Amino acid sequence: MNKQKLYVVKIGGSLIDSESKLKSFLKQFSTISEMKILVHGGGKLASDLAETLNIPQQMIDGRRITNRETLDIVTMVYAGKINKNIVANLQNFNCNAIGFSGADGNLIKAEKRSISNIDYGFVGDVDSKNVNIDLLLEFLKLKLVPVFSAITHDRKGNLFNTNADSVASVLAQTLSDFYEVELLYCFDKNGILEDIENSNSVLKSLNFEKYEQLLIDNQLNAGILPKLKNAFAAKQNKVKKVVFLNETKLENYINHQNDGTEIK
Amino acid sequence: MNKQKLYVVKIGGSLIDSESKLKSFLKQFSTISEMKILVHGGGKLASDLAETLNIPQQMIDGRRITNRETLDIVTMVYAGKINKNIVANLQNFNCNAIGFSGADGNLIKAEKRSISNIDYGFVGDVDSKNVNIDLLLEFLKLKLVPVFSAITHDRKGNLFNTNADSVASVLAQTLSDFYEVELLYCFDKNGILEDIENSNSVLKSLNFEKYEQLLIDNQLNAGILPKLKNAFAAKQNKVKKVVFLNETKLENYINHQNDGTEIK
Numbered sequence: 076m077n078k079q080k081l082y083v084v085k086i087g088g089s090l091i092d093s094e095s096k097l098k099s100f101l102k103q104f105s106t107i108s109e110m111k112i113l114v115h116g117g118g119k120l121a122s123d124l125a126e127t128l129n130i131p132q133q134m135i136d137g138r139r140i141t142n143r144e145t146l147d148i149v150t151m152v153y154a155g156k157i158n159k160n161i162v163a164n165l166q167n168f169n170c171n172a173i174g175f176s177g178a179d180g181n182l183i184k185a186e187k188r189s190i191s192n193i194d195y196g197f198v199g200d201v202d203s204k205n206v207n208i209d210l211l212l213e214f215l216k217l218k219l220v221p222v223f224s225a226i227t228h229d230r231k232g233n234l235f236n237t238n239a240d241s242v243a244s245v246l247a248q249t250l251s252d253f254y255e256v257e258l259l260y261c262f263d264k265n266g267i268l269e270d271i272e273n274s275n276s277v278l279k280s281l282n283f284e285k286y287e288q289l290l291i292d293n294q295l296n297a298g299i300l301p302k303l304k305n306a307f308a309a310k311q312n313k314v315k316k317v318v319f320l321n322e323t324k325l326e327n328y329i330n331h332q333n334d335g336t337e338i339k
Numbered sequence: 340m341n342k343q344k345l346y347v348v349k350i351g352g353s354l355i356d357s358e359s360k361l362k363s364f365l366k367q368f369s370t371i372s373e374m375k376i377l378v379h380g381g382g383k384l385a386s387d388l389a390e391t392l393n394i395p396q397q398m399i400d401g402r403r404i405t406n407r408e409t410l411d412i413v414t415m416v417y418a419g420k421i422n423k424n425i426v427a428n429l430q431n432f433n434c435n436a437i438g439f440s441g442a443d444g445n446l447i448k449a450e451k452r453s454i455s456n457i458d459y460g461f462v463g464d465v466d467s468k469n470v471n472i473d474l475l476l477e478f479l480k481l482k483l484v485p486v487f488s489a490i491t492h493d494r495k496g497n498l499f500n501t502n503a504d505s506v507a508s509v510l511a512q513t514l515s516d517f518y519e520v521e522l523l524y525c526f527d528k529n530g531i532l533e534d535i536e537n538s539n540s541v542l543k544s545l546n547f548e549k550y551e552q553l554l555i556d557n558q559l560n561a562g563i564l565p566k567l568k569n570a571f572a573a574k575q576n577k578v579k580k581v582v583f584l585n586e587t588k589l590e591n592y593i594n595h596q597n598d599g600t601e602i603k
Binding site: 128151153154158175181226228231 | 411
């Protein structure tokens with residue numbers, strides 16, 4: 076049986092910080108005629124608000140230590156301001172978007188990140204076993220376009236700050252039993268670079284051996300590493316295609332499938 | 340044909356400002372075995388955050404003038420922090436809650452409040468024609484428990500701050516074509532008082548004539564007036580029963596139907 080195509084599109088960073096760039100991206104996203112899901116990160120907004128409110132932020136390996144006050148901030152910014160503005164803008168582009176945290180409909184349950192030597196606080200880790208896939212499939216049947224913030228929960232009343240790249244990967248993996256899923260990590264580069272200093276050195280594809288070589292050669296910046304880990308996990312778990320893509324070229328990619336770096 | 344029963348329950352104010360009171364209320368709410376919908380206001384949190392962020396707030400007749408910065412605050416607090424914490428807590432009580440703003444699934448479209456001599460800014464007014472009832476019915480069929488924040492949108496990309504009492508009334512009216520709807524306004528009093536100075540003078544019922552008499556006698560405080568307006572509108576538009584109820588007595592009310600003030 077041929078599966079229907081479904082795009083899981085992840086956005087974050089500077090795109091979310093710019094109202095005009097975000098609108099332009101959402102207009103492109105709304106033109107995708109196939110089934111689609113959007114997952115968004117948080118950009119700088121949460122850090123900015125924490126600074127204004129004098130709540131010191133601590134990052135370890137790019138992960139935010141999330142105490143109670145910081146959890147409130149990310150819940151307000153990610154699940155509130157960013158999520159609802161994305162939904163309202165997509166509605167304006169005739170896309171029947173519906174915004175979710177993982178707590179809504181118990182769509183994504185997470186485990187509190189286990190404490191080794193670091194306590195990350197209210198930080199959750201997700202895997203594909205904890206997606207409420209039945210409900211998600213019902214929403215897709217209703218032609219809704221889910222928009223996920225990376226806030227999850229534990230079904231014990233706690234919300235968790237969660238990595239948005241992981242949420243996108245886990246959703247793509249779970250949905251691959253039912254759809255031909257393409258997972259698109261959209262960012263501000265044209266793809267993964269062979270030479271970190273040369274923006275024209277975009278790799279057409281990247282397999283695990285090449286990735287290890289780039290690591291040894293110090294050609295990958297710290298920010299891309301968790302994304303790549305999630306991308307390889309998706310590729311190894313039934314996701315049909317995983318691509319790193321410039322966020323300004325989504326529409327072109329959908330029409331011609333010839334941009335960015337494909338994970339092999 | 341007998342219609343199924345459905346409760347639309349509105350909460351707000353001091354209940355939302357107290358984590359322990361809110362949890363205790365949500366536990367009661369989760370025990371309702373009939374279909375149910377929760378609508379929540381915002382309490383003091385938005386004003387507190389605005390004060391911390393030095394964004395001056397202007398209220399006219401209890402309505403918040405909502406400029407762009409204030410809209411961001413209410414979206415973060417109502418649709419983010421409060422809504423997602425309520426949903427996570429209900430999930431903990433085995434209630435499959437799902438949080439919505441009006442933008443989500445285009446569930447509630449609003450009209451920008453028309454400017455006479457006051458510009459309220461991003462404030463929307465709702466009526467029952469602008470509820471996406473088909474989608475809401477699908478969610479109820481899926482045994483989901485919708486939790487609405489009072490943020491709506493205009494389908495042109497704008498979010499609106501909206502009166503939560505009106506949202507509850509409009510949802511109750513729209514759903515009355517399909518369900519036998521009971522609309523419960525939960526607050527910190529035992530009901531509407533005949534004598535504003537005597538907390539034991541709770542009226543068993545209140546009709547429009549009595550309401551006008553209380554107005555003349557100056558027995559109604561300003562805060563209750565928009566609630567009563569919405570309550571009478573609901574009663575006049577097919578809603579089976581409208582009751583003002585102490586928020587600590589929800590479970591008792593559901594079991595015995597003998598608390599509070601019924602609007603006639």
